[in-house]
Amino acid sequence: MKLELLHAMNVERGARRAAVLVTDLASGAQRLVKADQIANDDLGEDLEKALQSGKSGMIERRGTSVFVQVQVPPVRLVVLGAVHISQALAPLAWLTGFDMMVIDPRTAFATPERFPDIKIVAQWPDVALPEIGGLDRYTAMIAVTHDPKIDDPGLIAALKADCFYIGALGSRKTHAKRLERLQAAGFGEADAARIHAPIGLDIGAVSPEEIAVSILGEMILALRKKPLRQPSVSA
Template identity: 65%
Template sequence: MRLEILKSLNEERAARRAVIVVTDPTGGAQRLVKAADAARDPLKEVLEKHLRSGKSGMEETAQGKVFLTVHVPASRLVITGAVHISQALAPIARLVGYDVTIVDPRTAFASIERFPDVNVIAEWPDKALPPLGIDRYTAFVALTHDPKIDDPALTHALARDCFYIGALGSKKTHARRVERLKGQGIKDADIARIHAPIGLDIGAVSPAEIAVSIIGEITARLRQAEAA
């Protein structure tokens, strides 16, 4: 690989933009295609297929066999609620490979003492979320139990097409949430994308166990997108 390709690849990754390295497996010739340029590429169809799946692989094309190394941005987890569950969820998610951000306007919750080494933003979601550039490589989890904080954040996560969206609360709490979101004109199909009650059904009781059930559900959604 030429150093300039590697450099450009690392730049795109740092900027959270998807990119594919196209390699001729016989001759070794290589080029880099940025996601934004894929639509104009001669290999448009296979490139777009791989950008969607995020998977690398060998492909037969009109120009012969090519190997595609697909780099999609590292998954992120954005949480509303600097609550007890988040104190367990943040470190578990980091271990699994997520960059974690917590948003909570309540400064008593969003303190550095409670969340060492985590990016905590003590602002309302309408101010905190837009600059984060939340995208389809982001998982979003609403944990405050407070509609004033969770509802606008959920609406934002739906609009940005997060690959996983979950909200804490019982079936009853969620039914009330569904009514409120409908009242704001959110479509049924979008509301159905919210995982609630949140987490896999593993009988979790403690905050840390609930965090495990949430990260399990996020992983299932990421790795078995069709099934979960």
């Protein structure tokens, strides 16, 4: 592999853009196809499929074997709410490879003492989200503040950005009220259905740590069991 090619791959990853590296295994010839070039590529359909599944693999075309290395951005976890559950999530997210950051405008909650080694932004979501580089479909967003003033703008941003996992803490009753507010903001039922609430897999979790495990399990399920969504337009 040429160093320039590797550099180009690293640049795409650093900018959180997907790309595929195509290697002709017989000749060793390689090229990098960036996400926005896939549609016009000879192998466009195959590459699109690979990108959707996020899985690298061999494909046979015109009698030759090519290896398609899929590179999707590192998966991020944006947590709205610097609460006890978020503290429990931090080491679990690190362990499982999610790049976690915490947003909470309440400065008493969002402190480095409570979240060592985690990026914390003590701002309202409308200020904090641009600061962390925005949301995308390789980002999970969970809202755990219980305060609609903080949670709602984050959830709306996550729906618009097509985050692969969106979760919100709260009882069914709380969630019903939340859905009413989202409908008033112009979101339909299909959008609302994309919010996991009550949040987390039903493993009977009680403590903040157990709830963190149930949330993480549900996130991994969303990430691995189905392809990441194509960007789509919502309200």
